[in-house]
Amino acid sequence: MFSKKKVLLLGATGETGSSILNGLQESGDFDVEVLVRPASANKPSVQRLREQGIRIWSLELDDYNELVSALTGVDILISAIGPHDLLQQKKLLQAAKLAGVKRIVPCAFMTVGPPQGAMLLRDEKEEIYNAIKFLGVPYTVVDVGYWYQISYPTLPSGKVDYAQIVPVTAIHGDGAAPNILTDLRDVGRFVARIVLDDRTLNRYVYTSGDVLSENEIFRIAEEMSGEKLEPSRITNEDIETSVEQARAALAHDPHDPMKRIGIYLTQYEHSKYVRQDNSPEYAGYLGYLSAKKLYPDFKPKTFRDFFVEVLAGKGKKVYA
Amino acid sequence: MFSKKKVLLLGATGETGSSILNGLQESGDFDVEVLVRPASANKPSVQRLREQGIRIWSLELDDYNELVSALTGVDILISAIGPHDLLQQKKLLQAAKLAGVKRIVPCAFMTVGPPQGAMLLRDEKEEIYNAIKFLGVPYTVVDVGYWYQISYPTLPSGKVDYAQIVPVTAIHGDGAAPNILTDLRDVGRFVARIVLDDRTLNRYVYTSGDVLSENEIFRIAEEMSGEKLEPSRITNEDIETSVEQARAALAHDPHDPMKRIGIYLTQYEHSKYVRQDNSPEYAGYLGYLSAKKLYPDFKPKTFRDFFVEVLAGKGKKVYA
Numbered sequence: 312m313f314s315k316k317k318v319l320l321l322g323a324t325g326e327t328g329s330s331i332l333n334g335l336q337e338s339g340d341f342d343v344e345v346l347v348r349p350a351s352a353n354k355p356s357v358q359r360l361r362e363q364g365i366r367i368w369s370l371e372l373d374d375y376n377e378l379v380s381a382l383t384g385v386d387i388l389i390s391a392i393g394p395h396d397l398l399q400q401k402k403l404l405q406a407a408k409l410a411g412v413k414r415i416v417p418c419a420f421m422t423v424g425p426p427q428g429a430m431l432l433r434d435e436k437e438e439i440y441n442a443i444k445f446l447g448v449p450y451t452v453v454d455v456g457y458w459y460q461i462s463y464p465t466l467p468s469g470k471v472d473y474a475q476i477v478p479v480t481a482i483h484g485d486g487a488a489p490n491i492l493t494d495l496r497d498v499g500r501f502v503a504r505i506v507l508d509d510r511t512l513n514r515y516v517y518t519s520g521d522v523l524s525e526n527e528i529f530r531i532a533e534e535m536s537g538e539k540l541e542p543s544r545i546t547n548e549d550i551e552t553s554v555e556q557a558r559a560a561l562a563h564d565p566h567d568p569m570k571r572i573g574i575y576l577t578q579y580e581h582s583k584y585v586r587q588d589n590s591p592e593y594a595g596y597l598g599y600l601s602a603k604k605l606y607p608d609f610k611p612k613t614f615r616d617f618f619v620e621v622l623a624g625k626g627k628k629v630y631a
Numbered sequence: 632m633f634s635k636k637k638v639l640l641l642g643a644t645g646e647t648g649s650s651i652l653n654g655l656q657e658s659g660d661f662d663v664e665v666l667v668r669p670a671s672a673n674k675p676s677v678q679r680l681r682e683q684g685i686r687i688w689s690l691e692l693d694d695y696n697e698l699v700s701a702l703t704g705v706d707i708l709i710s711a712i713g714p715h716d717l718l719q720q721k722k723l724l725q726a727a728k729l730a731g732v733k734r735i736v737p738c739a740f741m742t743v744g745p746p747q748g749a750m751l752l753r754d755e756k757e758e759i760y761n762a763i764k765f766l767g768v769p770y771t772v773v774d775v776g777y778w779y780q781i782s783y784p785t786l787p788s789g790k791v792d793y794a795q796i797v798p799v800t801a802i803h804g805d806g807a808a809p810n811i812l813t814d815l816r817d818v819g820r821f822v823a824r825i826v827l828d829d830r831t832l833n834r835y836v837y838t839s840g841d842v843l844s845e846n847e848i849f850r851i852a853e854e855m856s857g858e859k860l861e862p863s864r865i866t867n868e869d870i871e872t873s874v875e876q877a878r879a880a881l882a883h884d885p886h887d888p889m890k891r892i893g894i895y896l897t898q899y900e901h902s903k904y905v906r907q908d909n910s911p912e913y914a915g916y917l918g919y920l921s922a923k924k925l926y927p928d929f930k931p932k933t934f935r936d937f938f939v940e941v942l943a944g945k946g947k948k949v950y951a
Contacts, residue, residue, distance in 0.1 A: 513916050593767060
């Protein structure tokens with residue numbers, strides 16, 4: 312008899328978490344419950360989930376006994392916790408082990424990169440992956456590359472400004488680094504497949520809709536919009552300088568979240584364009600499976616699919 | 632046309648390194664050169680390698696340019712550096728990348744365990760594996776479990792004392808933890824196969840001759856020797872206390888290599904018997920390939936093969 316898998320989702324109101332919640336609901340294969348911290352329990356976004364009839368667990372992440380209660384009977388724990396709170400997942404892992412959760416999907420959902428030394432964000436995630444392996448609990452790490460939603464150029468006409476959080480007007484280095492890209496809305500659709508798949512157990516998986524360089528993205532955007540783009544150029548040295556400056560700023564003020572965001576963003580650029588980590592080749596070297604290859608029946612949105620929508624005024628600004 | 636692969640071996644005069652050198656020489660598939668540090672260059676053990684006609688490179692491990700020279704034209708770099716000097720491999724990795732080495736086998740050759748947090752020795756090895764992945768150079772990690780040579784019980788008759796470095800008279804916990812074991816002499820034979828195998832590229836592999844619990848080992852030893860064994864019992868709590876004591880001793884005197892050895896030994900016991908890490912099941916979870924399965928044509932020595940030799944007076948004390 313088919314029975315739905317029970318999922319507990321942490322971070323359900325963030326960009327990644329919302330996509331995951333939608334993907335799980337769309338598939339129909341899951342009973343989803345949501346874990347929020349008490350400070351968020353009355354936010355309108357959480358209230359909307361409650362109104363959908365989703366069970367909400369409001370718990371502190373250091374309340375071990377309550378976490379065990381919430382996790383009892385859960386098949387799959389998925390964490391899309393925010394970047395500043397990654398290390399708060401540790402008690403949750405221990406509780407999941409005790410509760411007998413069958414698969415933990417820790418907060419990954421970023422670009423492909425080395426386990427240590429290239430990105431602060433990735434280094435902290437690695438600490439969690441190591442804690443998982445120390446406990447010996449079943450897991451899957453899912454990375455998604457960079458989102459289409461923050462990877463397309465600003466047009467001179469101003470036509471796509473409505474959907475951009477910051478203007479994108481430059482190309483990094485020679486613009487030729489290939490980048491793994493996924494439509495944010497497909498993240499959850501991929502996750503819904505990945506977490507039911509024995510082949511992905513205790514493995515790393517990356518999703519992708521397209522793999523494109525900046526040169527290719529700008530060319531497609533010109534072709535599809537009919538507008539001429541004249542990107543400025545950011546050299547590898549410029550990127551290295553930005554990383555150093557962000558590092559110095561954080562060292563000066565280590566508890567300021569904005570300074571951490573400065574590090575994340577500059578290190579993303581460094582990893583994607585200078586080191587060129589976010590590529591299928593490096594992912595393969597690191598042992599990742601390709602979700603696109605695992606699920607040939609699923610057609611993720613291509614960058615062109617996405618950009619048609621943006622040009623038609625149907626884009627949506629992330630982090631809005 | 633078949634041509635021999637060129638190997639540069641570091642640590643060739645240690646127990647693991649000697650086994651690897653023998654294994655590579657036995658196979659006939661390799662031209663082996665050896666890297667030693669100048670402080671060791673005139674040791675009798677190095678002199679013996681020289682007399683065999685092996686090319687010896689005498690270099691400091693922080694002399695980047697010389698390392699690049701030694702590594703130019705090398706197909707495979709194998710490091711069996713001692714446990715206290717693991718972090719000294721870092722410049723070597725960079726030099727190997729520049730020289731275009733096709734596979735790096737960093738110093739692993741221990742039991743299977745989690746990447747972080749269970750054993751100081753493993754934690755430092757992980758730092759090197761992370762440095763390899765940061766550089767993106769091709770690698771293979773080879774672990775071997777524990778050696779038969781230090782895993783068999785002392786007999787009441789005193790018959791095997793000649794080949795033991797310390798008496799083995801106790802069983803840990805309930806004695807039922809399965810342990811991956813390899814004959815030290817087979818380490819090199821496995822390595823000679825592993826480093827020529829595309830399937831092991833950028834993977835972790837464990838070798839094994841047998842997988843046995845202490846209860847099984849003691850039973851086999853009784854049966855083969857005809858002697859009655861009355862092992863004492865070491866509880867998990869005893870092991871945990873020993874680890875704590877060793878940790879405190881090292882904290883008190885962090886630069887004393889003997890204090891580090893105290894940590895290594897107690898953490899080996901903790902990992903093998905309390906955590907029960909050194910098992911095929913946990914190795915599989917961590918993504919290791921089994922060398923025994925990869926090479927069904929190769930028959931590694933079984934524990935019985937080994938113990939027959941020891942009983943016949945043909946054993947050899949390690950670290951002698």
